[in-house]
Amino acid sequence: MNETGRPQDYPLSNPRADRVRKVAQLAGRPARLKRSEFLAEGPQAVREALVLHGKRIAAGERGIVYEVYATEACLDRHPELEELAEGTSAHLATDEVIAAMADTVTPQGIVAVCGFVDVSLEQVLDAGPRLIAILCQVRDPGNAGTVLRAADAAGADAVILTGSSVDIYNPKAVRSTAGSLFHLPIVLGADATEVAARCKERGIGVLAADGYGDLNLDRLQDENAGRRSGASAAESVYALEEPTAWLFGNEAQGLAEDEIALADHRVAVPVYGSAESLNLGTAATVCLYASARAQQAS
Structure with missing residues (x-):
């Protein structure tokens, strides 16, 4: 100066x-x-x-x-x-x-x-995270950056990218995060199997965002709201307010079968209109905010 x-x-x-x-x-x-x-x-x-x-x-x-x-x-x-x-x-x-x-x-x-600002998986898990986004084979830098930005906005504790995902330091990916790259811990080059196993060891549930999932995200949110209000004493299949790691898959193919098998449950975001499906960024945002809202309310 x-x-x-x-x-x-x-x-x-x-x-x-x-x-x-x-x-x-x-x-x-x-x-x-x-x-x-x-x-x-x-x-x-x-x-x-x-x-x-x-x-x-x-x-x-x-x-x-x-x-x-x-x-x-x-x-x-x-x-x-x-x-x-x-x-x-x-x-x-x-x-x-x-x-x-x-x-x-x-x-x-x-x-x-x-x-570089990425950290180790151990650092993330030792911090006691309650909400994690795991990107499996996400190849597009714009999509990866968008999910990272959504995770930041939802108050997630970390974003983890598998070894086959895009380089988050790609200039387009960095721009797509709109600064969120510098807000929350990022793990790169992770093995999805190891991440899921380590999460479960720490009591973190693993959910797969899957359009063909047997669980409906709206139903999980309704059950969560019912428990909070005391309107329903029924125990749900999965409590969204619990520590959760969401698996998000490739833009074109979604999650592979072996990646889906790592999850405790497959969860679908309902589509009420005529669209075939939601894109990765939108689906990830909806899922992360559903967990964030439940966790904040609890």
């Missing part, structure tokens, strides 16, 4: 500079894996990355934001980003440089180089 509070007097202006190319390489998986770094783009994602960075530094841990590049126009629109970026390697850059670094067609004037 200079005396005016801005990162430096003269912005980076050469889009072909080595520093610029090095940042741009993070759009590719090989560079991300080699350096354990990824790119956050846009004010929302960078803001949330910097907030998490500050919390970790305050806790005596290593920060996650290594470099920030921004245009003056972006900082004028979002002055809070300057304060949040203090203590990081922050640089002014021209629009052309940001465009060369970013993965998007129309960059928003700021990018940040971040360190």
